[in-house]
Amino acid sequence: xxxxxxxxxxxxxxxxxxxxxxxxxxxxxxxxxxxxxxxxxxxxxxxxxxxxxxxxxxxxxxxxxxxxxxxxxxxxxxxxxxxxxxxxxxxxxxxxxxxxxxxxxxxxxxxxxxxxxxxxxxxxxxxxxxxxxxxxxxxxxxxxxxxxxxxxxxxxxxxxxxxxxxxxxxxxxxxxxxxxxxxxxxxxxxxxxxxxxxxxxxxxxxxxxxxxxxxxxxxxxxxxxxxxxxxxxxxxxxxxxxxxxxxxxxxxxxxxxxxxxxxxxxxxxxxxxxxxxxxxxxxxxxxxxxxxxxxxxxxxxxxxxxxxxxxxxxxxxxxxxxxxxxxxxxxxxxxxxxxxxxxxxxxxxxxxxxxxxxxxx
Ligand code: 13P
Ligand code: SF4
Numbered sequence: 001x002x003x004x005x006x007x008x009x010x011x012x013x014x015x016x017x018x019x020x021x022x023x024x025x026x027x028x029x030x031x032x033x034x035x036x037x038x039x040x041x042x043x044x045x046x047x048x049x050x051x052x053x054x055x056x057x058x059x060x061x062x063x064x065x066x067x068x069x070x071x072x073x074x075x076x077x078x079x080x081x082x083x084x085x086x087x088x089x090x091x092x093x094x095x096x097x098x099x100x101x102x103x104x105x106x107x108x109x110x111x112x113x114x115x116x117x118x119x120x121x122x123x124x125x126x127x128x129x130x131x132x133x134x135x136x137x138x139x140x141x142x143x144x145x146x147x148x149x150x151x152x153x154x155x156x157x158x159x160x161x162x163x164x165x166x167x168x169x170x171x172x173x174x175x176x177x178x179x180x181x182x183x184x185x186x187x188x189x190x191x192x193x194x195x196x197x198x199x200x201x202x203x204x205x206x207x208x209x210x211x212x213x214x215x216x217x218x219x220x221x222x223x224x225x226x227x228x229x230x231x232x233x234x235x236x237x238x239x240x241x242x243x244x245x246x247x248x249x250x251x252x253x254x255x256x257x258x259x260x261x262x263x264x265x266x267x268x269x270x271x272x273x274x275x276x277x278x279x280x281x282x283x284x285x286x287x288x289x290x291x292x293x294x295x296x297x298x299x300x301x302x303x304x305x306x307x308x309x310x311x312x313x314x315x316x317x318x319x320x321x322x323x324x325x326x327x328x329x330x331x332x333x334x335x336x337x338x339x340x341x342x343x344x345x346x347x348x349x350x351x352x353x354x355x356x357x358x359x360x361x
């Protein structure tokens with residue numbers, strides 16, 4: 001969900017990098033333990049450097065759930081992550097997103113009314129237990145839907161563990177909103193392609209198969225990871241003998257099955273960091289992270305699988321001027337851009353998040 005961001009006051013537009021750096025650090029030390037800055041790995045270098053903690057979606061959810069001291073949690077990431085942090089923190093804590101336009105196109109691909117319609121159709125058709133699982137890259141409404149239907153959230157770090165548990169029983173998993181993470185995880189845990197049903201909420205005259213599916217996949221996708229292709233893998237292997245291809249499971253199953261390895265953001269970081277000096281990697285994920293991995297591993301070759309189009313533009317909306325503006329507000333006792341979920345939705349979303357955190361702890 002992207003909201004409207006008020007334009008920054010003009011004084012923020014002409015500041016030098018040094019001036020912004022000095023003032024951000026000054027605000028951080030003024031606010032002291034009242035402030036925690038969380039940063040997702042896809043953030044720009046000139047922003048992630050201020051994060052007290054950095055992580056992937058799972059790690060940041062765990063950190064938000066543990067954080068009890070700070071009054072202000074400034075989230076350098078996207079809207080659904082700030083929503084998750086608000087749900088997991090106490091009512092006295094305030095979660096701030098420095099730019100309200102930092103949304104996630106995938107999270108916006110599943111709307112509550114559409115998901116309810118899908119649920120009703122599946123129940124009417126199959127009369128079987130359905131368990132909804134949503135990737136954390138979803139709105140608080142969708143997490144709440146999963147919470148009230150005995151379902152849970154997952155991240156790319158723990159989707160496998162959650163599938164392994166849920167597939168033990170005879171029921172239908174409704175996976176939202178990322179088709180690819182759902183398909184890749186399903187395939188890994190033994191669901192056959194013919195046991196999956198792709199749900200297009202816009203489809204007219206839908207005909208459901210007679211045989212109940214084991215896995216229903218919502219047809220959402222990440223605009224960044226969807227752009228990696230099997231052909232890029234062939235090309236990069238041709239040009240770089242011995243290179244290993246490592247991709248995120250938001251990529252299509254054609255890409256994941258062709259790659260040498262696939263896994264979450266934390267898995268990608270760990271795999272490259274722990275690989276021997278001299279090894280070569282083509283990484284299929286967000287460009288800020290790949291560039292940082294290359295910088296932090298100068299003894300290895302780290303290339304982006306496709307350098308021309310894999311920057312997450314919404315993650316990149318969080319920049320120094322917006323961070324400084326948010327911190328200036330807090331230092332002056334004003335809370336701007338607070339992300340607040342209504343208590344009823346937050347309560348149900350929390351059920352879904354807690355079920356995930358319990359499985360991942
Ligand atoms: P993870 O942080 O779960 O790897 O997800 C990547 C992502 O797309 C975040 O928006
Ligand atoms: Fe959303 Fe993809 Fe950007 Fe992650 S990388 S925030 S899933 S658009």
